[in-house]
Amino acid sequence: PITIEDDRTGLSVETLRRALADHLYYIQGKLPEHASKNDFYLALAFVVRDRLMPRWLYSKKNYLQPDTRIVSYLSAEFLLGPHLENNLINLDIQDEVRQAVQESNLDYQVLIDQEEEPGLGNGGLGRLAACYMDSLSSLEIPALGYGIRYEFGIFDQDIRDGWQVEMTDKWLQFGNPWEIARPSFAVTVKLGGHTEPYVDNQGQYKVRWVPAQIVKGIPYDTPITGYKVNTVNTLRLWKSEAPESFDFQVFNVGDYYGAVDQKIVSENISKVLYPNDEQVQGKELRLMQQFFFVSCALQDMIRIHLTSGRRLNTFHEKFAVQLNDTHPAIGVAELMRLLIDEHDMAWDTAWDVTSRSFAFTNHTLLPEALEKWSVDLFGRILPRHLEIIYEINRRFLDQVRVKFMGDEGHLERLSLIDESGHRSVRMANLACVGSYSINGVAALHTELVKSTILKDFYELSPEKFNNKTNGVTPRRWMVQANPRLTNLISSKIGDNWIKHLHELKGLEQYADDPGFRHEWRQIKLSIKRDLAEHIQRRTGITVNPESMFDVLVKRIHEYKRQHLKVLHIITLYNRIKANPDIDLTPRTFIFGGKAAPGYAMAKLMIKFVTSVGDVVNNDPDVRDRLKVVFLPDYNVTFGQRVYPAAELSEQISTAGKEASGTGNMKFSMNGALTIGTLDGANIEIREEVGAENFFLFGLKTPEVQELKANGYNPWDYYDSNETLKAVLDLVAHGHFSHGDPELFRPLLDNLLHHDPFVVLADYQAYIDCQDQVDQAYRDQDNWTRMSILNAARTGKFSSDRSISEYCEDIWKVKPLPVTVPI
Numbered sequence: 001p002i003t004i005e006d007d008r009t010g011l012s013v014e015t016l017r018r019a020l021a022d023h024l025y026y027i028q029g030k031l032p033e034h035a036s037k038n039d040f041y042l043a044l045a046f047v048v049r050d051r052l053m054p055r056w057l058y059s060k061k062n063y064l065q066p067d068t069r070i071v072s073y074l075s076a077e078f079l080l081g082p083h084l085e086n087n088l089i090n091l092d093i094q095d096e097v098r099q100a101v102q103e104s105n106l107d108y109q110v111l112i113d114q115e116e117e118p119g120l121g122n123g124g125l126g127r128l129a130a131c132y133m134d135s136l137s138s139l140e141i142p143a144l145g146y147g148i149r150y151e152f153g154i155f156d157q158d159i160r161d162g163w164q165v166e167m168t169d170k171w172l173q174f175g176n177p178w179e180i181a182r183p184s185f186a187v188t189v190k191l192g193g194h195t196e197p198y199v200d201n202q203g204q205y206k207v208r209w210v211p212a213q214i215v216k217g218i219p220y221d222t223p224i225t226g227y228k229v230n231t232v233n234t235l236r237l238w239k240s241e242a243p244e245s246f247d248f249q250v251f252n253v254g255d256y257y258g259a260v261d262q263k264i265v266s267e268n269i270s271k272v273l274y275p276n277d278e279q280v281q282g283k284e285l286r287l288m289q290q291f292f293f294v295s296c297a298l299q300d301m302i303r304i305h306l307t308s309g310r311r312l313n314t315f316h317e318k319f320a321v322q323l324n325d326t327h328p329a330i331g332v333a334e335l336m337r338l339l340i341d342e343h344d345m346a347w348d349t350a351w352d353v354t355s356r357s358f359a360f361t362n363h364t365l366l367p368e369a370l371e372k373w374s375v376d377l378f379g380r381i382l383p384r385h386l387e388i389i390y391e392i393n394r395r396f397l398d399q400v401r402v403k404f405m406g407d408e409g410h411l412e413r414l415s416l417i418d419e420s421g422h423r424s425v426r427m428a429n430l431a432c433v434g435s436y437s438i439n440g441v442a443a444l445h446t447e448l449v450k451s452t453i454l455k456d457f458y459e460l461s462p463e464k465f466n467n468k469t470n471g472v473t474p475r476r477w478m479v480q481a482n483p484r485l486t487n488l489i490s491s492k493i494g495d496n497w498i499k500h501l502h503e504l505k506g507l508e509q510y511a512d513d514p515g516f517r518h519e520w521r522q523i524k525l526s527i528k529r530d531l532a533e534h535i536q537r538r539t540g541i542t543v544n545p546e547s548m549f550d551v552l553v554k555r556i557h558e559y560k561r562q563h564l565k566v567l568h569i570i571t572l573y574n575r576i577k578a579n580p581d582i583d584l585t586p587r588t589f590i591f592g593g594k595a596a597p598g599y600a601m602a603k604l605m606i607k608f609v610t611s612v613g614d615v616v617n618n619d620p621d622v623r624d625r626l627k628v629v630f631l632p633d634y635n636v637t638f639g640q641r642v643y644p645a646a647e648l649s650e651q652i653s654t655a656g657k658e659a660s661g662t663g664n665m666k667f668s669m670n671g672a673l674t675i676g677t678l679d680g681a682n683i684e685i686r687e688e689v690g691a692e693n694f695f696l697f698g699l700k701t702p703e704v705q706e707l708k709a710n711g712y713n714p715w716d717y718y719d720s721n722e723t724l725k726a727v728l729d730l731v732a733h734g735h736f737s738h739g740d741p742e743l744f745r746p747l748l749d750n751l752l753h754h755d756p757f758v759v760l761a762d763y764q765a766y767i768d769c770q771d772q773v774d775q776a777y778r779d780q781d782n783w784t785r786m787s788i789l790n791a792a793r794t795g796k797f798s799s800d801r802s803i804s805e806y807c808e809d810i811w812k813v814k815p816l817p818v819t820v821p822i
């Protein structure tokens with residue numbers, strides 16, 4: 001009998017082709033001859049979405065089972081990257097779809113490149129949340145991601161005359177096939193106003209919050225597919241809207257602007273992502289954003305809990321709520337308000353439920369990144385929450401007082417309220433008091449959290465503290481970004497490693513196999529050629545694919561020390577100028593990264609890279625042996641292109657400053673060798689790959705602290721090191737700024753008189769280490785051997801391993817496979 005495949009789920013090429021044509025015709029409403037590339041992309045996206053829908057619907061069904069425990073990941077950022085190809089790989093339908101597209105006379109890669117990437121994050125924290133959502137689904141853990149559906153994500157970056165220029169990220173302009181609006185689950189969120197006590201009809205003393213403003217939260221659901229499993233979890237992002245799109249009453253009394261004012265203010269809340277990475281701005285709208293999505297999320301979880309027939313005093317048994325840094329920490333006070341004010345729970349029960357629901361992850365030690373909100377601002381936006389925080393604080397300090405009899409210092413530092421100067425609410429303290437688990441994101445970082453910023457909380461409740469070293473998903477960062485290497489690896493050890501990354505260890509035996517080494521090197525070379533073409537197209541700069549690709553891509557920040565890298569380049573340049581026939585390994589230096597628009601020094605660092613690049617790239621003496629490229633608009637798509645092409649991964653942050661890093665992991669997995677400091681996860685990467693396969697340099701954390709404690713004077717390093725002096729003097733004389741000595745003066749003055757990130761103190765060790773790299777690269781066989789061993793030994797850095805540890809140690813949740821009825 002002829003079986004007609006279901007158009008919505010069929011996977012034969014014929015069915016896929018028909019489905020593609022159907023969606024173009026009926027959903028896009030276009031005839032092929034009139035359709036744009038984006039129409040074909042959207043049609044294809046809907047074809048793929050159809051094929052995940054059964055999994056998605058039955059995964060949702062699981063949530064509502066009374067005894068299903070759900071992980072809720074609360075994050076102000078999710079740096080998801082493009083969906084289409086990732087879903088093809090996770091649904092294991094890439095080959096079929098690629099063939100169907102080709103047989104429809106369409107170019108597969110052109111359609112893939114059509115997708116606007118949802119840039120709903122700044123950097124590490126946001127991307128980690130995305131990798132973790134992929135692993136939660138792939139490990140079949142019921143999970144919900146909660147965040148903000150920013151209308152405008154992280155700005156698009158262009159480089160004009162060597163300077164960063166920000167452009168609005170209109171990612172939604174052509175529609176988004178990967179989301180479904182859920183207005184039926186809309187909730188209302190209060191803001192501002194005042195509180196008033198009252199006695200309810202049970203004679204209970206209650207408090208009423210009379211808000212100045214009401215905002216509506218509309219959820220938009222995005223499917224998060226798992227790798228070759230039925231689980232498709234939901235990422236629920238909230239959009240803010242005015243309760244009444246148009247307040248006619250106000251209009252009728254002729255106050256037109258008043259009528260729409262509400263609308264604008266409300267919609268502003270989810271309008272744009274704050275582009276600051278590690279710098280608090282303390283803007284009112286930022287606090288409103290944080291409260292908005294957290295209140296929406298908690299109201300949504302309470303609805304799911306009650307819908308599943310459970311009672312609220314067991315909320316913590318159903319939900320494990322992870323706070324992705326302090327940005328959602330207001331959740332501790334908001335859950336208390338919802339349980340007490342909206343659901344009549346007694347304080348103690350509410351606190352018991354709350355403090356057993358939340359777990360907190362810290363991602364940074366930088367003091368300027370720790371969020372504190374002035375009590376005035378807080379009280380104006382969230383008057384009821386300030387009352388609740390005062391009560392939490394009163395009860396907490398009473399407990400503490402018992403433990404630290406009379407030690408006012410402890411009490412002062414532990415208090416949720418910073419009483420010094422302008423009184424402010426310490427969000428990290430609120431998160432710590434309200435959470436049963438507090439973790440750092442790499443071994444060193446967690447130790448530093450315990451010995452510095454959260455020392456008092458560690459002394460108070462050491463049992464809460466644990467480490468969860470970050471990880472990255474091998475699906476996007478290897479299978480999707482590097483299919484050639486993926487196929488080579490799977491041809492040797494099978495493809496189980498994609499789900500069990502530790503099995504990459506099986507590659508070790510091939511490190512000494514010349515044939516395999518040759519294949520490995522050929523693949524790297526072909527990927528470098530592709531990137532060289534892209535660089536040519538994007539910047540007009542010609543790079544030599546045979547040169548060493550030395551890559552530094554991450555947000556621009558002084559602690560990440562992009563300027564130290566530039567000092568290395570100038571050092572090599574000076575060597576060539578001193579002796580043009582010098583024998584050095586040709587290198588291509590590839591930079592990428594966005595600077596927070598308000599961070600002047602970071603923007604000057606970008607100009608420093610591009611200015612030095614202009615001179616080096618066009619100096620005849622250099623003879624193209626050095627090329628410097630700043631590739632604009634570093635994002636997830638960019639990362640997928642550059643990590644596989646890299647040979648040297650630059651992880652050169654000041655020891656003790658980079659909490660973990662995750663780019664370092666993506667580079668190693670793709671066979672790049674790391675030059676780095678003993679900082680963040682670099683330490684664990686070096687432990688795994690072997691010290692002999694890692695280029696280590698620089699002061700260690702205690703040495704940096706000691707140097708600073710003993711009055712570090714960067715000038716001494718300038719004075720006592722001729723090479724360094726020559727480098728800095730060349731910059732000072734305007735050699736890289738058309739003779740203008742003023743352009744880089746702020747950067748030079750900072751280095752010579754402050755140098756908070758000890759760039760000059762680490763300079764010589766860095767240069768010496770780079771010379772070792774230069775030497776090592778000359779022995780391509782051994783370099784390839786080290787490259788293979790690096791990839792083989794980075795199994796630990798899969799986000800599957802991280803998430804398994806969170807499930808085991810913090811969330812106490814087990815996989816719950818989804819069955820989809822045929």
Ligand SMILES: CCc1ccc([C@H](C)CC(=O)N[C@@H]2O[C@H](CO)[C@@H](O)[C@H](O)[C@H]2O)cc1
Pocket residue numbers: 122123124125126128276277278279280281325363364369371441470658659660661662680
């Ligand atoms: C309020 C402004 C703001 C915005 C973002 C942040 C994030 C915590 C910054 C961030 O992304 N930190 C990075 O988190 C990664 C994931 O854990 C780590 O790998 C990086 O080392 C850390 O810098 C702090 C402050």
